[in-house]
Amino acid sequence: MSASPSDRGSLPRARVGERQTRQRRVISQVIRSAAGPLTVHDIHRRGQVELPALGIATVYRTVKLLLDEGLIQPVILPSGDTRYESTGLGHHHHFHCRVCDEVFDLESCPVQIPRGPFDAGFTVEDHELTLYGTCPACA
């Protein structure tokens, strides 16, 4: 198991709304270059480094746009806040460090989950796993 600190893959440059704006480029880049899923607040804060006037409403709107276009997906962790990350990262899960509260992507899936119908009649199509513990930096 390992984390991907940055460079989460260059997605085939897809459309982001109808116009290519500085805001949308910055927001997309912030999400793509993160080591793990980010909250709207994270995205806003990081985006303002590049674009100080960036409004929170634009972040919400762009996140929704990226979701609709399937370029990002929501990731919800027990911390309670919704985070977003790029799609196309392949099957992976998350590691939530209880010390620094950062969330990291894990490249391997340490679990074997049944797919298909089984005993009680529940049909499993997908699964989401989050691991908790201490990250290397905090250990």
Added chain:
Amino acid sequence: MSASPSDRGSLPRARVGERQTRQRRVISQVIRSAAGPLTVHDIHRRGQVELPALGIATVYRTVKLLLDEGLIQPVILPSGDTRYESTGLGHHHHFHCRVCDEVFDLESCPVQIPRGPFDAGFTVEDHELTLYGTCPACA
């Protein structure tokens, strides 16, 4: 794997605040008798069946109280809303039906997760798993 439709175990009757009120009894009962974790809204709606005048603020306050006393715990699923369930149900995970949007407890843990330090320096102390698919009723 199977779901526990009701009767989620009778916890040793612990204190719920300093006084035993009808509201608190109803709220505790609603959570305890659910087949899976409930949202605050679910709790409120179900509690009003028994106690029509039940206020939403009381639900929030009682949920916080139960959390503080360790009688319930938050469960956060990708649907985004925070849900609550009794503690003391033992290690278990959740199944989220994509058709009816209900969440069920699963009694067995279908995964083997490493515990302890491993390759990249991440120390896993705990894990949370959610399965998605179709429940028996919706199949």
Added chain:
DNA sequence: CTAAATGCAAAATCTTTGCAGCCTC
């Protein structure tokens, strides 16, 4: 130029808090 996109601020939600009256203990 034209219309999509932005930023601001108001509106809509969701959750918490202040308070007067009610109800356990």
Added chain:
DNA sequence: GAGGCTGCAAAGATTTTGCATTTAG
């Protein structure tokens, strides 16, 4: 009775929406 608890309504926090202005194409 006394003080905790409740319901209501106001206050906070978070997310969405309306609108005039800016700006990509």
